[in-house]
Amino acid sequence: MSEARLFKPRFNPAKPIFNIVVFLLYLFLLAPLIIVFVVSFASNQYLSFPPEGFTLKWYQALPSETIFVEGMKVSLIVAVFVTVVVLAIGVPAALALQRFEFKSKAAMEAFFLSPLLTPSIVLALGMVLLFGPLNLNNTYTGIIIGHVAITIPFVIRTTIMSLATADTSCEDAARILGAGPWTVFRRVTLPIIRPGVIAGGVIAFIVSFDEAVISLFVAESGLPTLPVQVLRYVENSADAAVAALSVILILISLAVVVVVERVMGLRKALN
Amino acid sequence: MTESKLSIVDLTKKYAAGLAPAVDRLNMEVEEGHLVALLGPSGCGKTTTLRMVAGLMDPTAGSIMVDGREITQEPVNKRGMGMVFQSYALFPHMNVEQNVAFGLQMRQVPKAEQKARVAEALDMVQLGHLGKRATKALSGGQQQRIALARALVVEPTLLLLDEPLSNLDAKLRDTMRTEIRSIQQRTRATTLFVTHDQDEALDMADRIAVMNGGLIEQFGSPIDVYERPRTHFVANFIGQANFLTITVGEDVGPASAAGERNYKIEVPGLGHFGAVGASGLTGRSLPVLIRPHRLRASLQPSASVQELKGTVEQVSYTGDTLSIAVRVGDEVLQSQLHTTSGSLPHTGDTAFLSWDPEHAYILPEHAKAVAA
Numbered sequence: 001m002s003e004a005r006l007f008k009p010r011f012n013p014a015k016p017i018f019n020i021v022v023f024l025l026y027l028f029l030l031a032p033l034i035i036v037f038v039v040s041f042a043s044n045q046y047l048s049f050p051p052e053g054f055t056l057k058w059y060q061a062l063p064s065e066t067i068f069v070e071g072m073k074v075s076l077i078v079a080v081f082v083t084v085v086v087l088a089i090g091v092p093a094a095l096a097l098q099r100f101e102f103k104s105k106a107a108m109e110a111f112f113l114s115p116l117l118t119p120s121i122v123l124a125l126g127m128v129l130l131f132g133p134l135n136l137n138n139t140y141t142g143i144i145i146g147h148v149a150i151t152i153p154f155v156i157r158t159t160i161m162s163l164a165t166a167d168t169s170c171e172d173a174a175r176i177l178g179a180g181p182w183t184v185f186r187r188v189t190l191p192i193i194r195p196g197v198i199a200g201g202v203i204a205f206i207v208s209f210d211e212a213v214i215s216l217f218v219a220e221s222g223l224p225t226l227p228v229q230v231l232r233y234v235e236n237s238a239d240a241a242v243a244a245l246s247v248i249l250i251l252i253s254l255a256v257v258v259v260v261e262r263v264m265g266l267r268k269a270l271n
Numbered sequence: 272m273t274e275s276k277l278s279i280v281d282l283t284k285k286y287a288a289g290l291a292p293a294v295d296r297l298n299m300e301v302e303e304g305h306l307v308a309l310l311g312p313s314g315c316g317k318t319t320t321l322r323m324v325a326g327l328m329d330p331t332a333g334s335i336m337v338d339g340r341e342i343t344q345e346p347v348n349k350r351g352m353g354m355v356f357q358s359y360a361l362f363p364h365m366n367v368e369q370n371v372a373f374g375l376q377m378r379q380v381p382k383a384e385q386k387a388r389v390a391e392a393l394d395m396v397q398l399g400h401l402g403k404r405a406t407k408a409l410s411g412g413q414q415q416r417i418a419l420a421r422a423l424v425v426e427p428t429l430l431l432l433d434e435p436l437s438n439l440d441a442k443l444r445d446t447m448r449t450e451i452r453s454i455q456q457r458t459r460a461t462t463l464f465v466t467h468d469q470d471e472a473l474d475m476a477d478r479i480a481v482m483n484g485g486l487i488e489q490f491g492s493p494i495d496v497y498e499r500p501r502t503h504f505v506a507n508f509i510g511q512a513n514f515l516t517i518t519v520g521e522d523v524g525p526a527s528a529a530g531e532r533n534y535k536i537e538v539p540g541l542g543h544f545g546a547v548g549a550s551g552l553t554g555r556s557l558p559v560l561i562r563p564h565r566l567r568a569s570l571q572p573s574a575s576v577q578e579l580k581g582t583v584e585q586v587s588y589t590g591d592t593l594s595i596a597v598r599v600g601d602e603v604l605q606s607q608l609h610t611t612s613g614s615l616p617h618t619g620d621t622a623f624l625s626w627d628p629e630h631a632y633i634l635p636e637h638a639k640a641v642a643a
């Protein structure tokens with residue numbers, strides 16, 4: 001303790017200014033969240049700011065809003081399937097793109113990463129038109145295909161990042177010791193790239209759970225997801241129930257991240 | 272001729288059309304139980320050769336045989352080899368025991384036997400107490416030993432080592448050198464060892480394959496390649512070397528080594544000396560090799576022996592040895608002496624160089640020699 005005092009840094013006037021700037025920046029980024037949080041406990045009859053009093057009625061009302069409960073169910077089912085499917089396609093695709101040389105490699109890479117660069121509204125429109133004749137509009141399959149398309153770039157990115165930093169001689173060592181291709185993948189490659197795969201999966205889950213545009217176009221009438229229900233609700237009524245719902249959604253996302261972080265080390269996975 | 276453990280016939284690897292082959296019709300026979308060093312400068316094709324033998328890479332042409340059986344087409348996981356990589360390549364998500372047991376699991380060895388063999392292998396590398404350790408919590412030398420144990424526990428047909436010592440510090444490298452050699456001799460594992468360090472090769476190997484530009488310039492025992500290099504390149508790569516271009520004169524009778532002759536040689540314009548070489552060299556102009564520590568230098572002329580007279584250009588004193596560079600005509604020759612307490616020569620002094628005829632070897636200079 002006393003030793004540390006000897007090295008007390010000289011006062012630096014830039015430091016507090018920097019801290020204030022950083023604080024304001026965070027405030028700006030977090031302001032919408034904070035407002036939603038506050039409003040969800042406000043007794044105002046309509047969505048507005050500032051609050052007039054404290055109440056829990058919006059939260060108490062949520063379970064009886066069947067559209068929210070239904071939407072939540074749809075969204076969770078979709079997100080779970082999307083995560084499974086996107087990992088099943090994305091991880092092998094990343095492996096192929098990173099480890100093998102083949103003719104159409106550049107084209108494949110562009111194909112898998114392109115949804116990142118296409119506005120979702122364009123994708124959504126294309127999908128509605130494509131899904132019509134295939135009878136996929138208003139089906140789980142339709143929404144899941146749409147969400148897989150927009151989440152696959154994330155999975156490929158995070159997986160390729162893990163693959164690029166992994167030592168390929170581990171795989172060579174396993175092969176020499178007698179492991180066939182599948183065993184090498186399961187027992188060596190996959191455990192080594194696990195952080196990237198998990199990060200990709202978590203991102204895919206959250207993106208799918210939050211997604212509104214594609215869901216709106218593809219399945220608004222038949223199979224509305226939670227974000228779609230929220231949009232509809234806000235169109236018709238202007239009370240703070242959506243604010244309470246938003247807080248719940250933030251907590252769910254947070255819970256996913258925390259659980260994954262606890263169980264498998266997401267922070268390690270993300271860098 | 273005894274059956275070789277490993278035969279490599281005309282092995283060739285071209286990475287891409289238009290590129291010079293990385294390995295160019297390489298031939299080699301390895302005896303059972305031998306440790307063979309693949310020695311050569313960076314980029315000469317050592318790793319490529321080793322990876323083809325391991326099965327990690329398909330040769331463009333040629334064949335590889337183990338125990339007389341062709342394995343060129345056999346997939347890597349069926350070859351039963353053991354390999355230690357430069358980076359050790361331990362599985363980061365498994366502990367030490369799990370790493371070592373991996374090859375046994377692939378062979379479906381019963382659990383109890385696995386346990387016993389892993390313990391035995393770990394004892395062999397003196398790390399029996401670290402079985403439960405995570406591989407991240409090991410020092411470089413320990414990782415190296417685990418990698419060796421993992422390769423040896425499966426009793427591989429061949430043990431392949433790709434520069435296993437290059438990531439270790441100098442002191443540990445010496446220890447591991449001795450240790451790998453003694454383990455190899457105990458297990459009698461036929462071993463290919465890639466290195467670019469000549470001392471390592473001379474110290475550890477039964478046979479050295481000196482590689483250059485994708486092929487083997489010479490294949491022989493350490494004494495062979497050091498004392499009887501076939502080419503200028505080999506002589507230069509293994510140890511330090513002085514060369515003088517000479518004209519081979521009269522054959523004056525058999526030398527001590529079988530098949531070799533004593534010759535009179537003429538250093539053009541500077542006098543007549545003695546040297547040894549293969550038979551039938553009389554009349555040719557060839558390089559003669561004299562190792563620096565066998566080239567005597569003195570400041571006084573001798574009455575009894577023929578000497579080369581030159582000027583001292585550089586003196587370097589390192590306690591144990593004294594190295595001097597002497598200019599003789601167009602050439603600069605290095606001489607290495609054990610120091611005595613006497614006075615040191617100075618730059619500009621006149622020096623007299625001489626050697627025993629058996630220490631001067633006339634290179635046959637068959638440009639590209641094929642493996643014996």
Ligand SMILES: Nc1ncnc2c1ncn2[C@@H]1O[C@H](COP(=O)(O)OP(=O)(O)OP(=O)(O)O)[C@@H](O)[C@H]1O
Pocket residue numbers: 286287293311312313314315316317318319320467
């Ligand atoms: N994947 C590759 N594609 C194209 N050329 C390659 C490839 N790998 C190696 N080469 C070339 O083949 C030659 C032999 O390479 P190799 O790795 O076998 O050398 P090395 O003797 O092991 O060298 P070092 O001592 O540096 O490890 C080199 O000229 C190298 O540039």
Ligand SMILES: [Mg+2]
Pocket residue numbers: 317318319
């Ligand atoms: Mg190499």
